[in-house]
Amino acid sequence: MNVLGSNELSENVINRNLCTGCGACIDLCPYFKSYRGKTAMLFSCALPQGRCFAYCPRLEVDLDYLSEKYFERPYNSDPLGFYKSIVTSRAGKKFTGNNFQSGGTVSAIMYFALEKGYVDGAVLTGQESILPIPRIVMNPEDVLSCTLSRYTAAPTLSAVNRAIEEGLSRIGIVSTPCQTLSTAMLRANPLGEKDFTDPVGLVVGIFCTWALDFRVFEPFIASRVDINTITKIDIPPPPAEAMEIYTNNGNKIQIPLEEIRNLVPDTCSYCMDMTSEFSDISVGVLEGDPGKNTLIIRTERGKMIVDEAAREGYLIVDDMPEINLEHLKWAAGNKKKKALLKARKNGMVNNRGKDKISYIRLNNETLEEIIV
Amino acid sequence: MSYLTDNQNKDYLLMGNEAIARGALEGAVSVASGYPGTPSSEIIEALSSVAKERNLYVEWSINEKVALEVAAAASFAGLRAMCVMKQNGVNVASDFLLHLASSGTRGGMILVACDDPGALSSVNEGESRTFARLVEIPLLEPGDFQEAKDITKWAFELSEEIRNLVMIRSVTRMSHASGNVRYGQLPDTHARANFRFDGPLSDPETGPVVSMIVGASELQHGPQQEKIKKAAEIFEDCPFNTYEGPEKPELLIITSSACNLYTREAISLLDVKDRVGILKLATTWPLPPKLMKRHLSCTDRILVVEEVLPILEENIKILAAEMAHEIGPKTFYGKNAGNIPSIGELNPDIVASALSSILDVRYETGSERFAEEAMLLVETMAPVRGLTMCPGCPHRASLWSIHNALEMDGRKGFVCGDIGCYVAGVFPGGFNTVKTLHSMGSGSGIASGFGKFKQFGMDQPVVAVCGDSTFFHAAMPALANAIHHKSPFTLMILDNRGAAMTGFQPHPGTPVNAMGEETPSLDIAEICRAMGAKVEIRDPFDLEETQQTIHHLIEHQEGTKVLILRQACALSPERKDKPKYKMEVDEEVCLGENCGCNRFCTRIFACPGLLWDEEKGVSKINDIICVGCGVCADICPAGAIKREEVV
Incomplete structure (x- = not known):
């Protein structure tokens, strides 16, 4: 893999506003910091190669290499990536949380994985007011304070870096697609470190079509509602077309999605992945049913944990209606195509030659299939 | 007892600034004021150390303008007074300076300005000499250490004779180098002060002391110009203007100040004392025309040796042009002809090189590879070090937090700086944080402007830094301006408890004055609050809390805010040799x-x-x-x- 250093990262990602703020480069060193959702390089470390560059999901993402590593074949054009099965799901009775998003599948699975020791710690995203805060959670009960969606970019992966530093070896991660991609890159030992062991126990990817810049979102929301009264933010599945803000005085404020879409940062339009393709399992809303999730099972480990969680009453799974699957594939495929066309147009795909940095690398056959 | 007040007629090894202080004592000075600034600071320090013994009033004033006003008051009350500052200080004092030169003085009064050619300890190499011409007062420049003392004493007499301020100009190498000085007698110390104002406005001794009488320049500007003419007459016989060399030199060198010493050394190096003569001038403005004519008549070739701008050179050329029909045409060497550089300090080598080409004599500079070898030695033996702050300097910690907060904020915020050790903030040693740097307090004024450009689409966070002494010196008006105009920026006052850069001179915020007496110390935080600023105080050594505070202050760009980062200088008596x-x-x-x-x-x-x-x-x-x-x-x-x- 083509791994360079912090200067190239800063130049090609941060300075070009392509940074997703995922946190992959944070807490590895004193040079990168995240503040209110934005990543900054304070100084140049001047090293020719760094983990910051190696983990960045906006630099040298070799989709074939990663597909071979995790799914034993080159990347293909399936809009949802590689998977074993797709079902619907919701939290079962053994999961005690109540204030969660949609069916509560993500929280229930991570709760279960912690309780059973499949993971020795979970990297989740909590919040202070509406600012997302990365958290390392060691007890299942602590999952209950990190059950909500934020809709803003969060440097969650900084907590993965901290968890590794603290010696965790089976980390559970709940991640957006860019974070899932970065995690896959981290697990591939891109710098060829000698005594490397995969520190990750379970990756629960979540569906994402965009994540807002906190610094844009905060004043936008603050002009409509007192931020300190917000208890939950939700975007119910289609056909609803609104963001819903719940407050502690029982009010619900609706903001048309059209207004929100105007705030979406440009970097999200480069994202090819709607469903966190390099996870063990991926979870999203279920169109037409706000009380359930769509659950994509991708790996053996993912299947094993889902099956066991269902068996033990932490999760309730059901068949996926065909019509929903079609819509999901159409939406994911559309995002993938648009992103790849845009990246290619801007010279960010499959660049060859010395010093040519790419965002994405993938085999030509798949590329052609996606952009048809 | 200080050696400065010995009353024996023998030689003492004195720093130039001490020689000036001793000259002031021999000249019966009663009041001395100043603002610290390299290379001038030791003069007031020397005088303050003997203030009690010699019945002096000495103060470190809030800034140079006030210092000049304090000293002027002494003169108006009939006392002999001296005011001391570095060149940049004369710029600050210049508003009052013009008025004072116009109103005239009573007790002998000297303005000592110490210039810094080469800007060794300054942010520029500005010229104070131009002020003498600008405000029409006499200018004296000592050519060695003995003269530094003797001219100071003489300047009081000159001032009283012409009833106006006299300016003495020193330079770094004159102020900070040392030489033998033979002491004269110290006078009695029984001066009495009384301000007389009952006489008519036109009477310089008994009337009110006012600057220009509006619309009647002949009443004051005319007499002022008579004073400068009188000074020129006195200068014809000034004992400190000397000539050394053959009666008809091949080349006449006209020089002054430290350049006198460089020139002598250069002549000796080249062994050309039979070919050149040195006219060393102590009275460089106004030039005494008869003396100049005498010397200009002796030769056709003239080299003017002076540092920085060709001020002496141009004044000589004006006289030579006026006298051309009597003294004939001359060939001038100097700055305009390219023999002497117009920037930086001179040294014997530069003067010798100039002489070598003018006189066509060989100048051996030692090994031809000397520069190369010297550089090799420097590279291998000296540690590589950029301009930075001392170990343990609180400014490093402050600039660290400011830098990191601004970078993390990510809106291209920047710092407007001014003069203090934190000028290192321009360089990597201070994390390249400071983006504008000019005169004292200017960062605050510039920030006050930057803060107002939101209507033109500017949304970068604006920060200004100033020191505690600088706050009193010049930042207060800028802060008041900002608050009044609701300019949203954060002024960070790097309070290290004294004028640290120049040697811990007290300022209005310290509980002691120049003479070591207890004084009320003004609370910077309360002043800012009273002005209407939101004020926070932090210890910059607490990096985490400081950075969080800065984040908080710059996040919303509303109103003028003040953050006082308070921690004593690492070299301060409070911290020196007391590691925590x-x-x-x-x-x-x-x-x-x-x-x-x-x-x-x-x-x-x-x-x-x-x-x-x-x-x-x-x-x-x-x-x-x-x-x-x-x-x-x-x-x-x-x-x-x-x-x-x-x-």
């Missing part, structure tokens, strides 16, 4: 050059108290210069730098 922590690097934990560090402490934070151990590939503490502030323990990403409290 014993520092140590755990070599096992230090990450060294690996990803995750790459010498963060020695390469980026770069406190000189931290060293890089090339052999072991880890950092270590330089125990000799570390002052134990403990801050580096908080920046080490691996926690390898340990601090242990010194009990």
